[in-house]
Amino acid sequence: MITILSGGTGGRRLFEGFLSVHSPKEINVIANTADDIEIYGLHISPDLDSLLYAAAGIIDDERGWGIKGDTFNFHSMITKIVPTYSWFNIGDKDLAIHIIRTNLLRSGMTLSQVTAFLTNKFNLDCSIVPMSDDRVTTYIFDGVVKRHFQEFWVLYRAEMPIKAVIFDNIEHAKPNEKALDLIISSKLIIIGPSNPITSINPILSLKGFRNLLVDSEGIKVAVSPIIGNAPFSGPAGKLMQSLGLEVSSFGVAQIYKDIINYIIVDENDPNVDRIKELGIEVIRTNIYLKTLEDRQRLARFILEKLYH
Ligand code: GDP
Numbered sequence: 001m002i003t004i005l006s007g008g009t010g011g012r013r014l015f016e017g018f019l020s021v022h023s024p025k026e027i028n029v030i031a032n033t034a035d036d037i038e039i040y041g042l043h044i045s046p047d048l049d050s051l052l053y054a055a056a057g058i059i060d061d062e063r064g065w066g067i068k069g070d071t072f073n074f075h076s077m078i079t080k081i082v083p084t085y086s087w088f089n090i091g092d093k094d095l096a097i098h099i100i101r102t103n104l105l106r107s108g109m110t111l112s113q114v115t116a117f118l119t120n121k122f123n124l125d126c127s128i129v130p131m132s133d134d135r136v137t138t139y140i141f142d143g144v145v146k147r148h149f150q151e152f153w154v155l156y157r158a159e160m161p162i163k164a165v166i167f168d169n170i171e172h173a174k175p176n177e178k179a180l181d182l183i184i185s186s187k188l189i190i191i192g193p194s195n196p197i198t199s200i201n202p203i204l205s206l207k208g209f210r211n212l213l214v215d216s217e218g219i220k221v222a223v224s225p226i227i228g229n230a231p232f233s234g235p236a237g238k239l240m241q242s243l244g245l246e247v248s249s250f251g252v253a254q255i256y257k258d259i260i261n262y263i264i265v266d267e268n269d270p271n272v273d274r275i276k277e278l279g280i281e282v283i284r285t286n287i288y289l290k291t292l293e294d295r296q297r298l299a300r301f302i303l304e305k306l307y308h
Pocket residue numbers: 006007008009010011012047193194195196198199200223224225226230231232233234235236287288289290
């Protein structure tokens with residue numbers, strides 16, 4: 001078994017690589033759900049959706065979210081009437097998933113059950129597991145107000161001061177049982193090249209999760225989402241810097257230092273010796289995940305090096 005910890009972009013791209021070079025039955029992903037948000041009364045799980053659409057081969061890879069070829073009739077109609085709704089785009093096909101999820105949750109199903117229902121409907125053999133069935137919500141605090149992570153990123157494009165990152169309800173949320181089982185039983189656990197602060201940290205911060213990961217017997221490897229001194233995309237650099245962390249593969253290694261055996265960094269990464277001093281083996285290779293070929297190459301590389 002192979003388990004990947006992931007958000008909706010970098011980790012998702014690596015997940016796609018694994019699904020296309022290895023038996024999907026052996027591929028599991030534990031998804032961040034702290035980005036989940038309620039809009040128009042609908043429960044939206046951006047990272048679960050991206051992973052689901054990617055596994056089903058229908059993600060809009062160019063845009064990075066939503067369904068390929070989707071239309072936006074619902075969005076234009078609702079924002080014509082109430083223009084302030086315009087900051088969060090929802091495609092018409094995407095909307096169907098949000099409505100189904102919301103209704104099933106209201107009927108009493110857990111988020112894991114709903115996710116399993118959806119993966120079944122898309123005939124997927126891999127498993128996509130929400131980190132928790134309880135709500136955890138990431139807020140970015142600017143010193144005066146706290147904003148939902150989606151607002152911070154989608155509405156404000158990360159253009160606000162960052163004084164703190166808050167995972168609301170993290171102390172009460174239970175990690176998903178299936179996720180814990182996967183950590184215990186997987187031979188290879190990959191911390192995907194996702195945002196360490198807002199995609200991976202919520203998962204690691206769930207009660208008992210980090211300790212279980214530290215104690216688990218599988219090989220644990222992280223893939224860096226940072227190349228040189230910047231992330232490939234997204235606000236990871238700004239978040240790391242605001243929290244006093246170095247924006248580099250070394251900064252990423254510091255965050256995961258008690259957990260991982262290996263870190264995979266860019267082939268020209270200059271931090272090898274510094275990372276080794278943390279007690280982590282460093283593997284250098286091409287970590288671009290732009291095309292499907294890139295994703296397959298990195299997945300194959302990891303399998304050859306670390307999965308026997
Ligand atoms: P989110 O849920 O959309 O925030 O997505 P993730 O947290 O899963 O992924 C965001 C991270 O993916 C960013 O920090 C990027 O640097 C990283 N990323 C995006 N593209 C690539 C890539 O081609 N290679 C690597 N190694 N990381 C990438």
